Amino acid sequence: MEDVTDPAFRLICKDFGADMVYTEFVSSDALVRSVKKTTEKLNILEKERPVAIQIYGKDPAVMAEAAQIVESVQPNIIDLNFGCPVKKVAGKGAGAGLLREPEKMIQIVKSVVNAVKLPVTVKTRLGWDDDSKIIVDLAEQLQDCGIQALTIHGRTRCQMYTGEADWSLIGEVKNNSRMNIPIIGNGDVTTPERAKECFEKYGVDAIMIGRASIGQPWIFREIKYFLRHGMPAPDMTFDEKLNILKRQLTDNIQKLDERRGIIHTRRHLAATPLFKGISHFRETRIAMLRSESAEELLEILDSIKSMLN
Numbered sequence: 079m080e081d082v083t084d085p086a087f088r089l090i091c092k093d094f095g096a097d098m099v100y101t102e103f104v105s106s107d108a109l110v111r112s113v114k115k116t117t118e119k120l121n122i123l124e125k126e127r128p129v130a131i132q133i134y135g136k137d138p139a140v141m142a143e144a145a146q147i148v149e150s151v152q153p154n155i156i157d158l159n160f161g162c163p164v165k166k167v168a169g170k171g172a173g174a175g176l177l178r179e180p181e182k183m184i185q186i187v188k189s190v191v192n193a194v195k196l197p198v199t200v201k202t203r204l205g206w207d208d209d210s211k212i213i214v215d216l217a218e219q220l221q222d223c224g225i226q227a228l229t230i231h232g233r234t235r236c237q238m239y240t241g242e243a244d245w246s247l248i249g250e251v252k253n254n255s256r257m258n259i260p261i262i263g264n265g266d267v268t269t270p271e272r273a274k275e276c277f278e279k280y281g282v283d284a285i286m287i288g289r290a291s292i293g294q295p296w297i298f299r300e301i302k303y304f305l306r307h308g309m310p311a312p313d314m315t316f317d318e319k320l321n322i323l324k325r326q327l328t329d330n331i332q333k334l335d336e337r338r339g340i341i342h343t344r345r346h347l348a349a350t351p352l353f354k355g356i357s358h359f360r361e362t363r364i365a366m367l368r369s370e371s372a373e374e375l376l377e378i379l380d381s382i383k384s385m386l387n
């Protein structure tokens with residue numbers, strides 16, 4: 079996830095049991111132009127394997143060249159993003175924009191699969207809008223191009239992130255007897271119970287967790303425990319969870335620098351459910367999200383414990 083799955087966060091997710099992690103999406107155009115900020119996104123660590131580097135773009139030749147650049151850093155998988163709905167991407171014909179031009183999407187996939195030896199996977203949505211939910215047919219075509227797995231987010235591009243993810247078509251793709259590659263279901267899995275239900279009801283090979291991991295990387299542990307034992311994982315304490323967020327902050331600062339480390343961690347601090355329900359939290363929250371010094375931010379985080387009822 080853009081601005082979310084930086085190396086520090088990916089490692090923490092891994093530590094909590096995520097079986098596979100993905101980089102933020104990486105622009106193929108910027109990659110072939112060697113834009114420094116983009117090239118930095120290819121930094122992966124041994125400890126986070128298996129890791130996928132995800133690229134996006136709309137030009138088959140550029141995507142193939144970008145995939146070769148990605149291949150040089152040897153991730154386990156190269157994932158192609160055909161799901162991003164935002165205007166600056168989909169509106170320009172990349173990401174989910176390619177759901178309006180499936181022939182071009184297929185061309186891109188073929189060109190990338192031919193250009194690299196690493197496994198290539200795809201992540202996409204159900205279709206462009208309610209009237210064009212093409213995923214069942216598209217999945218077959220993508221498989222025929224030689225991709226090794228397909229992730230489906232159960233929304234259309236037009237839904238952006240609204241409404242509820244519709245898993246029924248994900249199940250239809252999975253149960254299509256012509257399909258034999260792993261199908262990864264995605265969308266609105268926010269609890270261990272829902273994760274179990276998605277596996278059982280739709281038969282998917284894996285589930286992908288997005289937003290529910292932001293500020294809550296321990297969700298992977300909770301889900302895995304529930305899947306394995308059929309009961310909730312033993313509770314983690316407030317301190318244990320707080321320490322994870324603090325570790326994320328210090329890791330980010332160490333990997334980037336103080337300013338960028340803080341900025342990278344803010345989204346997680348804003349989203350974490352850990353601070354929900356604390357009375358009179360508003361001012362602390364504002365201070366926490368405005369703080370520009372690591373020392374001050376760590377102090378604020380430490381002070382939150384005394385606010386617990």
Ligand SMILES: Cc1cc2nc3c(=O)[nH]c(=O)nc-3n(C[C@H](O)[C@H](O)[C@H](O)COP(=O)(O)O)c2cc1C
Pocket residue numbers: 079080081082101102103132159161162201231264265266267286287288289290
């Ligand atoms: C802030 C943000 C950034 C995202 N960036 C990406 C991305 O770079 N690549 C991608 O495939 N999906 C991206 N997504 C979409 C998620 O991967 C996921 O498909 C979507 O949020 C639905 O799953 P969820 O309900 O588990 O969050 C992003 C989502 C959010 C909220």
